[in-house]
Amino acid sequence: MKVLQIIPTLSGLSGGPAQGLKYLGLGLKSQGVEVAILTADAPSKKQEYSFGGVRVYSFASYFRHFLPAQFNYSPGLSKWLKKHIKEFDLLHIHYLFTYPSTVAAYYARKYSIPYILRPAGMLGPACLKKSALRKRIYMRLFENLNLKSAAAIHFTSEKERIEAACLRLNNRNIVVPNCIDLLDFKGLSALRGEFRKQYPQIGQRKIILFLSRLDPIKGLDLLIPALKILKEQHEDFYFVLAGAGRNDYQEQLKIDIGVAGLTDSVLFAGFLEGEAKYALLADADIFVLSSYHENFGIAAAEAMASGLPVAISDQVSIYGLVEEYQAGIAFGLNSLQIAQSLEKLLRDKELCLKMGKNGRRLIEENFSAEKIARQMLEKYQNVRNNRDI
Numbered sequence: 212m213k214v215l216q217i218i219p220t221l222s223g224l225s226g227g228p229a230q231g232l233k234y235l236g237l238g239l240k241s242q243g244v245e246v247a248i249l250t251a252d253a254p255s256k257k258q259e260y261s262f263g264g265v266r267v268y269s270f271a272s273y274f275r276h277f278l279p280a281q282f283n284y285s286p287g288l289s290k291w292l293k294k295h296i297k298e299f300d301l302l303h304i305h306y307l308f309t310y311p312s313t314v315a316a317y318y319a320r321k322y323s324i325p326y327i328l329r330p331a332g333m334l335g336p337a338c339l340k341k342s343a344l345r346k347r348i349y350m351r352l353f354e355n356l357n358l359k360s361a362a363a364i365h366f367t368s369e370k371e372r373i374e375a376a377c378l379r380l381n382n383r384n385i386v387v388p389n390c391i392d393l394l395d396f397k398g399l400s401a402l403r404g405e406f407r408k409q410y411p412q413i414g415q416r417k418i419i420l421f422l423s424r425l426d427p428i429k430g431l432d433l434l435i436p437a438l439k440i441l442k443e444q445h446e447d448f449y450f451v452l453a454g455a456g457r458n459d460y461q462e463q464l465k466i467d468i469g470v471a472g473l474t475d476s477v478l479f480a481g482f483l484e485g486e487a488k489y490a491l492l493a494d495a496d497i498f499v500l501s502s503y504h505e506n507f508g509i510a511a512a513e514a515m516a517s518g519l520p521v522a523i524s525d526q527v528s529i530y531g532l533v534e535e536y537q538a539g540i541a542f543g544l545n546s547l548q549i550a551q552s553l554e555k556l557l558r559d560k561e562l563c564l565k566m567g568k569n570g571r572r573l574i575e576e577n578f579s580a581e582k583i584a585r586q587m588l589e590k591y592q593n594v595r596n597n598r599d600i
Contacts, residue, residue, distance in 0.1 A: 212591060213245045213298060217315040218305040219283040220252035221267065223484045224455055226424045227509035228305060228331040231367070231389035236265040238390055238584030244591070247299075249292065251285035251311050272310070284310045292318050301591055302326035303365070307333040307357075308349050316357040325594050327385070328358060329365040332506035334375035337428060355380065362594040368528035371506040385590050385600050388529075389507045390583035391574050396516045399493040402486065406494040410478060416449040417557060420495035420519070422488070423502075423510045425456025430501030430524060430544065431464060437501075437549035439471040445557050448476065453491055455482035492517040496563065497556050501542075501549055502527055512578055515539075515570030520563045522552040532577065538570035 216236065221229045236246045246265050253269035260267050270287035288311055296302070296318050304315045307330050319326040332338055339346055358364060358380040366372040366386050375384075407413050419438075423429055438450055450473070452464070461479070468477050483491060498514035498521045505511075505527040512529065514521050521539035523530055530541040540555065542548040556563055593600045 212243075212300050212588075212595065213247075214239065214301050214303060214591060215296070215299040216246065216248045216303045216305065217292075217311050218248065218250050219272075219281065219309045219311045221248065221250050221269070222252050224424075224482055227389065227507060228329075230513075231507070231509050232305060233262070233265075234390045234392045234580050235584065235587065237263045237392050238580030239588065240264050241581060242584045242588050244584075244588060249288060249311070249315075251283040251288050257287055257291075282308070282310050289314045289318075296322055296324055299324065300595055303329065303591075304361075305329045306331050307354055308346060313353050313357065316353075316360065320360055325362040327363045327365050327590070327594060328361040329367075330371075330375065331367075332371060332504075334378060334380075335371065335504055335506060336374065337504040363590065363600050365590075367507040370528040374506075383600060387586050387590060388578055388583060389509050389512065390580045391509075391512050391516045391578050392580040393516060393575065396489070396492075396513075399489055399517055402490040402493040404494065405490040406487075409490075410480075413449045413451075413478070416447050416476075417496040418491075418494060419448050419450045419497045419499055419553060419557075420453065420491065420514070421451065421499055422453045422483075422491070422514065423500060425452065425454045425461055425464065427460065428503050430503050432467070433544060433546050434499065434501040434549060435464070435467050435471050435473070436546040437553065438473055438476075440546060440550035441553050441557075442473065442476060444554060448553075448557060450477045451480050451491065451495070452477065453480040453483050453488070489517075492519070495519055497522060497553065498539075499549070499553065500524065500527055501544075503544065511539075512574060515567075516574045518567040518571050520556055520566035521570060522549070522556060524549075532573055533570075536569045536573040538566050538573050 218232055239246045248267045250269045251272040253271045255271050258269045270285045272283040272285045274284050302319050304312045304326055306312050364381050364384040367388050369386055372386055498519045500511050500523045502524050508527040508529050511521050511523050515538055525541045533539045534541055540552040542552045
């Protein structure tokens with residue numbers, strides 16, 4: 212089977228969906244699927260490359276000064292798609308409200324190629340409230356048809372599916388979670404100490420890690436006051452923010468951290484990927500994610516794959532599994548609960564070790580790339596053969 216994955220960008224700066232697709236592509240390749248990815252994040256014109264046997268065709272996007280940056284308008288992408296779409300048995304389209312996803316759905320209908328559409332959380336209430344008027348117009352012009360014509364809508368959690376159900380856009384839907392390639396996390400022990408060596412001011416203090424986009428939806432306005440509470444009881448922690456976001460938002464975070472008296476206990480590590488990211492995961496002690504909404508939470512899954520105990524909000528969709536496996540602590544959306552959860556982990560080393568092992572088992576049993584790829588391949592085959600999904 213030949214499957215084309217379409218996503219506006221594969222950059223890790225865009226968050227979990229892009230990373231999840233990379234893991235899925237590798238998993239599908241291991242199952243014998245011929246996978247290609249089409250995207251619009253090339254630095255100029257066209258770029259072709261591959262990772263793990265997965266071919267990537269990347270085209271530049273234009274008019275970013277006149278259109279929202281995330282729209283990724285790319286004439287080169289649409290020309291390539293029109294020319295090559297008939298070479299594929301199925302399209303798997305990721306994201307809504309973007310040029311690549313909209314033009315892919317259009318050509319799929321035109322040439323009678325079945326497609327699965329993955330909203331990537333964009334049908335959730337929190338996302339629909341952002342730029343609400345623009346999105347309502349876009350829904351009427353394009354997305355209603357794109358969604359209703361899809362062979363299936365792909366959600367990564369039951370929570371995401373339920374949130375979208377009230378829109379009544381398409382009852383042919385599947386729930387297949389994101390996945391993790393566990394091979395990426397096997398060499399962490401060899402990297403231990405490298406991150407601390409780079410930032411000697413951390414010393415031997417325990418690292419509380421936030422590894423995600425820097426965005427208001429991540430609940431940092433709750434986490435910073437929680438760290439202030441925590442510091443009144445513990446001096447032996449260092450908070451590392453690893454991620455990128457809007458410059459004005461990052462500057463506001465620095466102001467808030469200063470007001471909270473945390474400047475000497477916080478490091479802005481910036482966006483990290485590859486070995487730099489794994490070195491940080493190897494040296495971290497606790498992972499925290501205080502999101503107001505998270506339709507999956509791939510950063511938390513990566514932390515568990517690294518053997519870290521996690522403290523996550525009960526708005527991260529995988530929190531139920533985290534509690535079931537005793538892989539971490541789930542808290543409500545208030546600073547006191549966050550502080551109490553982190554304090555519990557800081558003072559109990561044995562509990563952290565136990566939760567870290569449980570988290571690794573949670574990922575192996577539920578979200579390994581091989582396991583999820585098999586689930587997805589079954590859905591692809593059902594769609595291709597017009598069977599019930």
